[in-house]
Amino acid sequence: MTASTAQAAPARPEHEVLRSQQWGLLASLLVAAPDRDTLDLLAGLTGDETALGQAYAVLARTAAEADAEDVAREFFELFVGVGRGELLPFASFYITGFLNERPLADLRHDLQLMGVERAAGRFEPEDHIASLSEIMAGLAVGDFDASVLGCGAAGEAGFFARHLAPWVGQFFDDLAVAPSARFYRAVAEVGRIFTDIEMRAFELEAAAHRGSGGRTV
Amino acid sequence: MPREVLRLAVLGVSHPPANVWARRVVRPAALMAEIPPLERGALMTEQGEVRTYYMGDHAVVLHSGETSHYIDNLRAARPSLWVSCDGDTVRLVTADPYEGEAMASDPERIVEALAMPPAVAARIEAFIAAHHVEEVFHKRKRVPVNMDHDPRAKRILTDGEKWVQSRGKAGLPPKGGE
Numbered sequence: 001m002t003a004s005t006a007q008a009a010p011a012r013p014e015h016e017v018l019r020s021q022q023w024g025l026l027a028s029l030l031v032a033a034p035d036r037d038t039l040d041l042l043a044g045l046t047g048d049e050t051a052l053g054q055a056y057a058v059l060a061r062t063a064a065e066a067d068a069e070d071v072a073r074e075f076f077e078l079f080v081g082v083g084r085g086e087l088l089p090f091a092s093f094y095i096t097g098f099l100n101e102r103p104l105a106d107l108r109h110d111l112q113l114m115g116v117e118r119a120a121g122r123f124e125p126e127d128h129i130a131s132l133s134e135i136m137a138g139l140a141v142g143d144f145d146a147s148v149l150g151c152g153a154a155g156e157a158g159f160f161a162r163h164l165a166p167w168v169g170q171f172f173d174d175l176a177v178a179p180s181a182r183f184y185r186a187v188a189e190v191g192r193i194f195t196d197i198e199m200r201a202f203e204l205e206a207a208a209h210r211g212s213g214g215r216t217v
Numbered sequence: 218m219p220r221e222v223l224r225l226a227v228l229g230v231s232h233p234p235a236n237v238w239a240r241r242v243v244r245p246a247a248l249m250a251e252i253p254p255l256e257r258g259a260l261m262t263e264q265g266e267v268r269t270y271y272m273g274d275h276a277v278v279l280h281s282g283e284t285s286h287y288i289d290n291l292r293a294a295r296p297s298l299w300v301s302c303d304g305d306t307v308r309l310v311t312a313d314p315y316e317g318e319a320m321a322s323d324p325e326r327i328v329e330a331l332a333m334p335p336a337v338a339a340r341i342e343a344f345i346a347a348h349h350v351e352e353v354f355h356k357r358k359r360v361p362v363n364m365d366h367d368p369r370a371k372r373i374l375t376d377g378e379k380w381v382q383s384r385g386k387a388g389l390p391p392k393g394g395e
């Protein structure tokens with residue numbers, strides 16, 4: 001796949017920058033409906049024969065055929081709605097069944113430790129999938145630092161395991177089958193495969209860490 | 218919201234004052250469905266000391282949202298129109314009895330319920346027939362807690378569960394369509 005245009009700090013390895021860009025892409029598509037320019041950029045994406053590459057190819061094809069107004073309406077039906085949208089993309093809702101529950105409080109606590117706070121003009125609670133994706137993007141390139149977090153949530157892997165891993169797969173599955181999803185079905189596919197790779201990579205990393213002389217309990 | 222405007226002529230009667238300190242007051246006394254070719258304030262008849270003045274013509278606005286009030290009005294022993302005046306000036310003529318009685322609560326105003334001309338009654342009946350929507354009063358009751366029902370919201374809202382306005386006037390298809 002082709003990298004998007006963002007330039008990252010030179011010290012970070014390339015794969016981290018690419019990971020960050022993919023998290024950023026998910027964040028930007030899930031926070032608001034993409035406009036025509038964004039759709040045109042998405043239409044230029046290409047993918048190799050891996051599952052993720054194929055998902056990006058499908059996303060590019062869908063973006064090329066999509067009408068920006070239809071996508072905006074679809075975004076409204078999915079995430080805004082009258083009363084509520086078809087989906088509630090919040091960690092608290094997926095983990096507990098209710099909005100603004102303890103998972104959000106835990107996340108706010110961790111963000112406070114990390115020194116991350118909600119941007120002015122953003123009104124969604126912090127456990128929205130887009131803000132969590134944005135935080136993951138920042139963690140991947142080192143804009144944010146999760147090493148201060150304790151209780152098994154330290155580092156990028158710990159943050160992911162605590163705040164995203166329990167529900168993100170279920171969320172993208174739901175996004176793929178939501179009645180109004182057309183363009184977002186392709187996004188869900190990318191998100192599902194990408195987060196799955198992330199999850200397995202973090203597990204591999206943890207296993208390698210344990211194997212290489214970590215304490216055996 | 219559909220509405221209809223009728224115009225009515227208002228006649229006022231002024232009786233001689235009952236004592237030397239009181240002054241003459243013109244009170245609305247009758248309504249005419251046909252508007253006479255007269256100036257506002259013109260003296261129409263004088264029978265002894267009792268004078269009848271023409272108080273001008275005034276609009277009666279029928280609103281489709283208040284058809285149930287008009288039905289109550291027409292079902293009364295004497296269907297009426299409420300005329301509310303500030304001094305000699307007619308401020309409001311209404312077919313809605315509740316609006317009329319609300320105006321009557323102000324002691325500064327002169328409010329009279331006058332017999333509705335049959336022609337006006339017929340037009341109000343036609344308006345009701347065209348625009349009335351029957352709304353049944355639904356008394357809400359507390360439902361006991363049922364633990365079989367999962368209080369958590371659904372993860373995915375299906376099309377059938379989305380909010381659509383199906384009851385009330387706004388739920389009807391627009392007039393003139395189809």
